[in-house]
Amino acid sequence: MLRLAVTGAGGFLGWHVRVLAHALGWPEPTVITRADLTDPATVAAKVAGVDRVLHVAGVNRGEPADVAAGNVQLAAQLAEGLRHAAVPPGSVVFANSVQAGNGTPYGDSKATAAGILADTRLPFDDVLLPNLYGEHGRPFYNSAVATFCRLLAEGGQPEVHADRELSLVHVTDAAARLAGVPAGGSWDPDLPPLRIGVRDLADRLAAMAGTYRTGEIPCLSDRHDVRLFNTYRSHCFPARYPIPLPRRSDARGNLVETVKVHGGPGQTFCSTTRPGVTRGEHFHLAKVERFVVLHGSAEISLRRVGDSEVLRFPVSGDDPVLVDMPTMWVHKLVNTGSGELLTQFWTNELFDPDRPDTWPEPVEEPRTAPVAVGL
Template identity: 85%
Template sequence: MLRLAVTGASGFLGWHVRVLLRALGWPEPAVVSRAELADPERVAAKVAGVDRVLHLAGVNRGEPADVAAGNVQLAAQLARGLRHCPTPPASVVFANSVQAGNGTPYGDAKATAARILADTGLPLDDLLLPNLYGEHGRPFHNSAVATFCRLLAEGGQPEVHGDRDLSLVHVTDAAARLAGVPAGGSWDPTMPALRIGVRALADRLSAIAATYRTGEIPPLSDRHDVRLFNTYRSHCFPAHYPLALPRRADARGELVETVKVHAGGGQVFCSTTRPAVTRGEHFHLAKVERFVVLRGSAEISLRRVGDTEVLRFPVSGTEPVLVDMPTMWVHKLVNTGSDELVTLFWTNELFDPTSPDTWPEPVEETRPAPVAVGA
């Protein structure tokens, strides 16, 4: 368990780093804000004695000259703070880019930033990151995946004007690599990449969106399918939920189609819950989980990790609906009725008690939260 300090903690990658640390119960990292970076003494106070400084702050959009100057300035400010530190950190990890040194203003600035950090004399892990994707990425900013997902979630279609090959890494894998988290659970610090063309990516996400439009689960044949699906779902939530389920009735009674999975399985289980009793109070990093109340009445409450707003869905067995839990959202189910509650649950994977991907946390926040990333 390492003690960390982080720049760029409120960005896409920084938020995912903090969510992973929170799941594992590691200490909250010391956050160095952009305002603090301008003051060497404040930087020194924040990073003194930590095991690892993660330099995630950067500029990747804007005028080329501004982007270049911004990335060099941020590294220089951190370097000044490190030199002022009476007890320097054990190492620095730089979230660099595979574009470093490629002759563009951005790429050359990232290479210069790496040299500036190396000149501090501290051990430097210069990590060249490819394209990152994942839940709650900013469309038209973080990645083509986020842009395509947002367009599809809003009923549009991605437009591909020029095809090229991409190497995509899920952001939790990158977070694990940066933070020094060993392999385990749903993350992989070796950062296995999905290599795919832009047009093929658009087609793959379009197929996911078309299948999921009625609540059917698309094929989830590998870890990238699951993570692309979770990324798409993050752009659907909360506007697309709850989703009404097909019902059929005849003289015998009623039938409700709760889960339809294309080319896959998973696990289905059913629970009863007594009045006023709560289930849940946890979040998942990768697992897909569906709630369907079949009898009684309940409230499903959710809060994104690092946020304070709680979303609430009243649900009832008289009008069955599905609510799929978005990854990295704490959730719970409370029986709000006077009778026993019957709920069906589905997950995309069999429960593994050695790696359950279930991270306890109350929906009603009681401790300091990670800075939430903008959606």
Template identity: 75%
Template sequence: MLSLAVTGAGGFLGWHLRVLLHALGWPEPIVLTRSDLTDPAVVARKVAGADRVLHLAGVNRGDPADVAAGNVQLAAQLAKGLLACPDPPSGLVFANSVQAGNGTPYGDAKATAADVLADTGVPLDNLLLPNLYGEHGRPWYNSVVATFCRLLAESGQPEVHADREMDLVHVTDAAARLIGVATGGPWDPEMPALRVGLRDLADQLASYAGIYRTGEIPPLRDRHDVRLFNTYRSHCFPAHYPLTLPTRADDRGALVEAVKTQGAAGQTFWSTTRPGATRGEHFHLAKVERFAVLRGTAEISLRRIGDTEVVRFPASGDEPVVIDMPTMWAHNITNTGPDELITLFWTNELFDPERPDTWPEPVGGEHRVPAEVR
């Protein structure tokens, strides 16, 4: 495990990085706030002896002059602290952009920032990142994917005035690359990119929204399909839940459609839970998981990693509903009734004990990862 110091820890990439570190059981990184960066002595003290400093802080949107000045200033402030450090870190990773040096204020500022950091003498890994997408991105700021997802979740429709192609990388893959963790879970440090046009992206996400509105699972053909769907779901939670299940009843009894998939793979299983007992207490980084109470009464509780607020849903076999667990939210289910609870679970992938994507985390317990600044 590396000792890490991080700027921009409260942003989109920073939050996902810290969730990944938490899942892996790594120590909480040293956080360099923007206030810290204004004092070279504070920076020098905090980064002394670190294995790696990750410079994620940046300015992505705003007046072009402010964007340009902000990105260069942040790099210069970090550089002053590194130069003042008597025991400098072993390495420095800059979360740069593929737009660096492209002639725009943002791109040229990113290129200048890399030059400033290179002059510190600390070995620099200048990582050129493409467009990042993922759960809980800020619409109209972090990613066009987040903007499209938020519009669709609020019953709007994305508008594409000028189509263009882009490379999209899931933010967890970028986080894995930043810390140098090998493939061994639902991440890939090689950062496989999805090449997609804006119109095709809007159409794909709109298709997900239309299918999922009824509780059906859209086609999930590859890892990017799963991650785009998870990103869309993150903008639906918790307002769109629980999802009511179609029920058909006659004098023989009732038939409930618990899971309908349009080409998605998966695994279905069920459990019994004694009164007062709790199942779960974990989170997933990529897996789609559905809970449906078949008999008895329960409370399904969820907490986003790093947050303190717990979202709770009552569920009963008498009025069938489903709750789909958002990724990066700890969750559990507790039998709140006097009788045995029967719950059906569905996941989009077969369980692999070598790569389970199930990370222990109590919903109401201690946690270490600060929430993303929203």
């Protein structure tokens, strides 16, 4: 259990660092804002005695001169605060870039920033990160993946004007590497890359989006398939949900197609739930999980990790729909009817008790109704 202090905590990578620390039950990371960085005494107080200071804040957009000056200034401000800490932190970790020292204003400023932090004489880890992708990235800012996913989620099509090979790393893997979390969960601090051309990336995401349009699950044959799919789904939620299910009726009764998977592993299970009882109250970092109520009525509630707003979906077996739980959203299902609730669940992987990717947390303040652990 490590105590972290993080600059850039509100950005794409910083948010994922905080989510991972939260999942592991670590203390909430100390946030060092850009306003804090202007005051060495404030920085010194915040970093004193922590195990790791993660310098994630940076400037990668704007006029070249502003980008260069911004990255150097942020590092210099942090270094000044580190030198004034009454109890030095255990180490400093820099979220650097593989572009460091490449002759561009951005790359050269990142290399200079690394040198400034190394000069503090504290244990220093200079982590060269490639392009990052993942859930909740900003389109037209964080990565081509976020841009393509948002366009597809809104019914558009990505346009590729210049093709080149990308080396993509999922942002949770990068968060694990920076925080010093060993392998053993759904993350990999060795940063396994997806090497893919821009055009092939657009085609791959477009194929996923086309398959998922009616709720069918695309082929999820490797970990990057799963993470690209989760990234796409994060741009679909909540506007695209619930998704209606194909239903066929005849004299014998009704048939509902709940899960159609185009390849890859998976597990299906059902549960009954008594009136007023809650299931869930957890979130996942990578697992794809589907809820379909087949009999009775329920409410599915979700809250993004770190946020307070709760989204609610009333669902009923009289008109079955699917709701796929987005990763990094706490979720639960409550039987709101007077009779027994029958729910079908599907996950993209077999349950592994040693690596369940299930992180307990209530969606909202606990109620007096009984809560079932897990599903």
